[in-house]
Amino acid sequence: MNGHRVIELFERWAKPTLAMEGDPIGLHIGTLNKEISRVLVTLDVTPAVIQEAIDNHCELIIAHHPPIFRKLKAVDTSTPVGAMIEKCIKHDIAVYAAHTNLDIAAGGVNDMLAQALELEDIEILTETYSERVMKLAVFIPETHADAMRQALAGAGAGEIGDYEHVSYSMKGQGRFRPAEGADPFIGEIGKLELVDEEKIEVVFPTSKKARVVKAMLNAHPYEEVAYDIYTLDIEANEHGLGRIGRVHDMNLEQFASYVKQKLGVPFVRVTGDFSKSVTKIAVIGGDGNKYIYDAKRAGADVLVTGDMYFHTAQDAETIGLSIVDPGHHVEAIMKQGTVDYMTELLKNEKKAPEFIASTISTEPFKLV
The missing domain is CATH 3.40.1390.30 (NIF3 (NGG1p interacting factor 3)-like)
Structure with missing residues (x-):
């Protein structure tokens, strides 16, 4: 799976918008524009963790604590941080950090x-964060209504509290006349058409708008889709x-x-x-x-x-x-927790990478 796709799926859970202001999350080292077969999940990035990634043939490390927390003026490979960056690049290992966004995320x-x-x-x-709610109303032939409801639910629309696949439908009739140059799914050029349609309404958080609209357009049989989107005066998804x-x-x-x-x-x-x-x-x-x-x-x-x-x-x-x-160091609980979450999330994805929890303890303190 391409690295960008891996992180796109991960960020559906630990959304970057959840991160506290100034938190240096995201890609820190390397590139995501490559195929990923194994991902190492760690609390911290240390020389031992990088070696563990090399030994396990991992192309990507997802860390909770950002390895580059403050801006670097130079990548001096004689310094500890510079040496780690050099080793990752030499072995083509990308490093991605999810910090406060993973703290805040539901299930994080x-x-x-x-x-x-x-x-x-x-x-x-x-x-720390809440999203506005939007509503989509789309008009579709009755024959395609069920497929549209499934597509919208799959894109994350219609989730209210502990309920999924929430929608409202109203039956009616749609009228249109295809003009010259149209390629109608139903009807003929120049003739007024009357179609039994359903109006489907669903709500979704603003962050899912692009995905919901794309799913709607892909599931609709018409070349020109009639739909409305508007913002509601309510909030959802408090984080x-x-x-x-x-x-x-x-x-x-x-x-x-x-x-x-x-x-x-x-x-x-x-x-x-x-x-x-x-x-x-x-x-x-x-x-x-x-x-x-x-x-x-x-x-x-x-x-x-x-x-x-x-x-x-x-x-x-x-x-x-x-x-x-x-x-x-109790935050190390995120290693196995992230592996479990992402393995479940990607179980139906083709060529999903394997997620591995680091076995290296990065706890610096010892009792004497």
């Missing part, structure tokens, strides 16, 4: 962490950083041990009263220092996040929010 890193902790009644912690949900009642000490066990880490850092009962839990992958007040406003008893600063932890104590810090 924060959902993976919330599910690993078996949170219930999961909601978004901090909304955001972090998740908040509930666990069964336990105290903070028990919950800290629970996090250790569920996320598979050797230790956690904890602030707060160990005897305090906790039930409402906020979780943010990576560095969640900015979100202690969001967690408190949402009613969280505990915020599970990494890289907690000393003074931020003190501030959290002051506002009555406990912290459980399992480290930044």
Whole structure:
């Protein structure tokens, strides 16, 4: 499968529009204009990970943490970053980064962490993005209406909450007279035609407009298609950083041990009263220092996040929010999670590449 097609499918999940402003997501090294048979999924790009990609004959690496986070003034191959870029290029390995867009995406890193902790009644912690909703109304012969509904659903139209293939139809009659130069599917040049038609209406988020219109045009038998598109005064597909949900009642000490066990880490850092009962839990992958007040406003008893600063932890104590810090590296949950998601997404695609989870731990800290 061509690399552009692989990333096009991946970005239907981790949409670039979800990324926080200034986040350097996207292609970092190499080209996507080539055939891809194997993709290595990793948290970080390190020399060991690149060698793993070489050993597994991978043409593409999808990383969560961007390898080039700040602009480079030069690619000096005597530096660690320059040497990694050189090695990737020499072995024709492209590197693509999906950072906050993968954090925010439904089913992405924060959902993976919330599910690993078996949170219930999961909601978004901090909304960062929402889309306007559009409606399409298309007029089509009754004989082709079912095929049109299927095509629109396949393009992502007609999804409302937990429901798919949602549409509304109204039967009527269409009138037209083909003029000279027309190539009518129904009717004759110069003769007024009356056709039994259906008006099909579906809604979709604005980001899917191009795909929905293309599917509609491809499924329609007429050379000139009659349709309307308009924006609705409602929002859908709310997205955001972090998740908040509930666990069964336990105290903070028990919950800290629970996090250790569920996320598979050797230790956690904890602030707060160990005897305090906790039930409402906020979780943010990576560095969640900015979100202690969001967690408190949402009613969280505990915020599970990494890289907690000393003074931020003190501030959290002051506002009555406990912290459980399992480290930044718990985001490594995205490796197998991404492999599973993309394997399922591409199961019906011809020549779909194999997705492989990196086995290299990029956790830099050790306990002594």
